[in-house]
Amino acid sequence: MKIYAVINQKGGVGKTTITANLGYGLATSGKRVLLIDLDPQGHSTTVLGDQGAEHTVKDLFETGSKLGVKELAVPAQVDGEAVDGLSIVPSNIKLAVSAENLAARIHREKVLANALEKVKGDYDVCLVDCPPTLGVLAVNGIFAADHFLIPVTYGRYALDGVADLFAIISTVRETDQFDYTIIRNGYDSRTTTTNDFIEEQLAPFVANVARTRIRKTESINQAAINGEPVFTFDARSNGTADFEALTREIAGLES
Numbered sequence: 128m129k130i131y132a133v134i135n136q137k138g139g140v141g142k143t144t145i146t147a148n149l150g151y152g153l154a155t156s157g158k159r160v161l162l163i164d165l166d167p168q169g170h171s172t173t174v175l176g177d178q179g180a181e182h183t184v185k186d187l188f189e190t191g192s193k194l195g196v197k198e199l200a201v202p203a204q205v206d207g208e209a210v211d212g213l214s215i216v217p218s219n220i221k222l223a224v225s226a227e228n229l230a231a232r233i234h235r236e237k238v239l240a241n242a243l244e245k246v247k248g249d250y251d252v253c254l255v256d257c258p259p260t261l262g263v264l265a266v267n268g269i270f271a272a273d274h275f276l277i278p279v280t281y282g283r284y285a286l287d288g289v290a291d292l293f294a295i296i297s298t299v300r301e302t303d304q305f306d307y308t309i310i311r312n313g314y315d316s317r318t319t320t321t322n323d324f325i326e327e328q329l330a331p332f333v334a335n336v337a338r339t340r341i342r343k344t345e346s347i348n349q350a351a352i353n354g355e356p357v358f359t360f361d362a363r364s365n366g367t368a369d370f371e372a373l374t375r376e377i378a379g380l381e382s
Contacts, residue, residue, distance in 0.1 A: 132272035138259040143170035152374030154213035164218035175203040176217035240271035275307040
């Protein structure tokens with residue numbers, strides 16, 4: 128099982144949109160996919176799971192809990208229908224309390240990694256939707272991950288904080304060598320000056336920038352509002368085409 132952490136401490140860069148749509152795309156392409164919603168806001172759960180579930184990802188972090196990923200993972204759903212090959216460990220705001228308690232535990236950064244180790248033969252891919260902070264939950268995602276997917280948007284401050292993120296990853300992993308892919312999200316061909324600026328800023332990372340750019344489209348926005356992947360909201364949209372391309376590209380990283 129390859130573990131991808133979708134992470135950026137900046138909010139509003141599309142972490143959940145990328146996690147949920149990539150998870151759906153990989154599952155429908157034949158992968159066995161596990162999605163861990165590690166954000167107390169539970170946005171991935173809104174798209175593919177149940178925020179009112181009795182047991183959620185917080186149970187992984189509760190002292191004395193006997194519930195692991197195998198017990199917590201449930202079939203992802205879209206419009207009440209299960210998605211073949213896609214499971215989700217849901218989240219809700221109660222995770223925030225568990226995170227506060229987790230901060231005092233020994234080996235707190237290893238909880239998620241240890242839990243995933245027990246199901247590594249059950250899935251091909253795990254996507255971890257990390258919160259937009261670099262606290263103990265994100266650190267668990269960093270410690271567990273084999274590869275980091277870092278969404279950035281087309282804006283003046285798009286890359287602010289990426290250096291800090293790399294520093295945190297290096298500290299947690301105790302190495303400067305780690306695999307990552309930067310995913311450009313919200314591309315608008317009309318904003319040429321801004322686009323040129325961002326591409327210039329990304330030049331030092333060019334070997335780690337995904338070929339696929341996710342365009343800024345109404346279909347992706349409306350799918351998010353509707354609480355479903357863009358694939359099912361509008362199968363013929365540019366948004367779906369972009370996520371199909373990203374799915375193929377990320378799947379290729381495993382070969």
